[in-house]
Amino acid sequence: MKVEISRRRFLQGSVALSVAGGAALSSTQILADSKEKSQTLLMKKVPTICEMCVNKCAAIATVKNGIVTKLDPNPYFPKSRNMLCARGAAGIHALYDPDRLKYPLIRTGERGDGQYRRATWDEAYEFIKDKMVKILDEEKDNRSCIGYCAGEGLAEHTYKTFMSDKFGSSNFLNHSTICLQTAVSGYTLTIGGYGQADLENAKYVIMAGANRAEAILTPDTMDMFKRTRGRGMKLVVVDPRFTNTAMHADTYVAIKPGTDLAFVLALTYVAILDQVYNRNYVAKNFVDFDKYQKHILENEYTPEWAEKITGVPAATICKIAHDFMAAAPQAVFYQGRRTTWSKNDFQLRRAMALFTALGGGIDVKGGIVFGKKLPLGEHTATAPMYANAKPRIDKNVAAVVGATGSWVGWRNMVAEGKTPYPIRGMFVYKQNPMLSVPNSAKTKLMFEKMDLVVVIDTMPSDTAMYADVILPECTYLEREDPVQSFAGIEPAIILREKVIEPMYETKPVNDIMRELAQKLTKPLWEITKKYDEDIQAELEDGDEKEVFEEGGFDLAEPFMHSQEETNKHMFVEKYGEEAWLTLREKGVFYPNMSTYFKKIDNNTYQYYPKDKKFYSVLKLEEEFDATAYLHDTCVNPVDIADLKRSFNTPNKKVECYLGSMASKGIDAMPTWKDEDHVKVPAGKFKFITGRHAQFTQNSTQNNIILLELMRENYIWINDKEAEKLGIKFGDTVEVASSIGKVLIKAYPTPKIIPEAVFYIHGFGAKSAGMTFAHRNGASDNEIIEDTIEPVHGCANMHDTLVSLRRV
Amino acid sequence: MNYAMALDYQNCINCKACEVACKEENGVQLGADKQRIWVGVVEGTIFGKPFANLYPAQCNHCIDAPCVSVCPTFASHFAEGGIVKVDAHKCILCKGCMEACPYDARFVDDTMVAVDKCTFCDHRSLEEGGTTACQTTCPTKVRLFGDLDDENSDLVKLLKTKRFFFQKEYTGTLPKLFYILPDDEAYAKQSVSHNTIIHTWADIKPLYDEARTRRSKEWKK
């Protein structure tokens, strides 16, 4: 007999999910109970898009009588290849998490202590409005005095449209500078794009630091592990840790953290000195290769030199360089994602891109490819001009600070009181900087200095505990999000449809922005009129209504349509009504899907026929027009050496020498700087962090099913080092850096090099609102020092020295 | 019908999607020790270099299932196609089956007050084009569920072209999880022990056919 819980009680709230008699229940369990009954219940299947991480796998939700009971993979999406990972399958528990934010909250206690009162939406908006009016009045309509940040997601743009385009703040921060900015820009400035490694066809792949078995990336993860172990793809894994990816490698290379650049420079040295690179290709497609060649040879980046720095034997480096070039152009130095490791990260990514390019493996099947993107219609909004809105505060913290800022640089300026004008408030959407930005103590300080902190989220995260107002967003299963087009070898358009109505009083961000905008429009317009001289001038000889409307000062205007209407408009314009029905029915659309898509067996599907995939696209770039894809334009893979390409770089070639960077004080070519390398003194370890396949950063930390797979994080320490320190498995150790200390349990293992220690990111939540995540293990950002690299101001995640002590 | 599964175990990345999908699909009791499916990890070092092998696993739905023979109440039984199941209402939790199972594939479901185990997802896998939750969710597509009786099934077609082995074959239960040996000799050697018996479809078929004929009288329709 199963514990009976009526559907009504279940729907009433979270009680049914909490621990009962030592045995917790899952929502599905409750339903599995009444199998016969449930068949007579109203059942439907809704295509949706997973949001448990950033990959956006296509899923099909089974809904029984209003309750989501199962998420299965939706086979139609070429990027997700008919799979859902552990997190994706556990998405139901994001929806039915008993700790979810259920209604708006207004702070009653001190920042951080978690005291809030329930409020109505209107009260919450009123509260925000009053504060904003006061702040903007005091700051004379400088919109940038309110900063804002967002985590990645399909609705990120909706939020940005409000905060940036309509409200007018320039101080935006997103994940890029605590993630992959240096990698994206290193590749883009060198070969014209970050691209996608074609792991379905590559014959030789070097993965340094990237860990596709544990940091799942679609379709890379699915493609590569069917081809490793003597099945077509030779894999070299370079990592201080023996990861689940290393387990699949033909060659595992243990390397010291922060020295990858020396490793790549030595590979390049061997390729050039031994003339094993593709000379024909380089002659046609490189610019300034002579400079690079001279630079590499004159600096004597020899394998012997690199061995001393990296710990990788010179002979191994020589062999890898030769094997790589022998397999080229079907050879890739995998771009990697995630984070900036150390100060030289931008140069590292450049060197990696150049090394792949030396083999000719760019824009070719089995190399790094750019793919095609299917166009979507436009959804436009008028952005008002605010004369008094100042440029972002952190423009000078690094050589090139883009529109997404430098998280650490920005945060430090605010926390240390060094901003050119006051930053009075912050909006936080779907991000948890308390756990995700290095040096949590400073993030706390930053929030404490602000007059208004608004958090929009689904969970009472550590960051939410610093908010004055918390606005509960509904989860991805309760909303439709903007339709999205995915570029690739097999491009497609996907749609996240609403699976069930939002629970409690939660709302999608489109609605939150609309309602907040409606509240703010009038009072903020008054402030603009009061301080904005341009507007005052316009009003002198113009009609107020006209200036207001034409200037785009109605802040709610882009959000007036429902998401469904906006999506339909953007899609139908390009593909027509019939395709729209297909998209809604299947959740996925691409031209010719009905004839291209084929089931091969229960595990395998064909998305595009072989000859219709977009492997090489650069040559066609000029002839490309928006309707080309409709006529199945495609390029057959060609012999790379025969093709002169037009790269998306300033010189239309692979760029060896970045003169524009040199003028900003950045090395024009990848150069090893010994003084920048953090060396490990005796008695210390270099701390490294990373991901794993059961949690997404800190966003899934309260998910009960995922917590069963990993309850807390452990610190990896080399077994011999542990022995020296008298540390055994499960011992609690104190890990101390120059900025903080944490307590965590130990995992001595031969799978990590002696000079590094590691633990997984995403644990150690302090918010008491997170019943299951609260106090599990340790947060890495409490000990990671807040240094940044010089190009984009990205956080150096692997430059912190720590000491360990058994307690 | 004689249901079985092939596992391309060398694809496994220990992501545990299969475990979560199984729990959600089947309402398996929450708890880290309540698993119908798991990944066996064998790791160590050879000359100081780390290595690891992964063996994704679940109930083997053995043809000569000792758990069925041992059950005093007939709660453990063969369902359609030889799928080994437990009738929760008949189970008295004597745990004899848990002792008898060489694979430790069974556990106590406290909410049902009965033993629980893998069902090969027979509520969804037996329909046309159907498959198990663990198979469909797997990123690297380790599993292939199918019918050993059907010469044209994807499963038999695969088994005919590959070599494979069973876990703990020596217990003689005629398990039906077929572990597909890597074609590459070096990798094949790395992941099996020296006394693992390597099979082909031709050598195993008569044995399994004979057992099937013998035991299938007990199978429910």
Ligand code: SF4
């Ligand atoms: S990889 Fe996993 S969590 Fe990420 S979108 Fe896909 S199923 Fe969801």
Ligand code: SF4
């Ligand atoms: S889902 Fe597949 S890859 Fe992941 S653990 Fe299970 S069998 Fe292995």
Ligand code: SF4
């Ligand atoms: S525990 Fe239940 S199923 Fe197992 S042998 Fe005993 S009665 Fe049979």
Ligand code: SF4
């Ligand atoms: S076949 Fe079904 S019940 Fe068995 S392990 Fe897989 S998902 Fe679980």
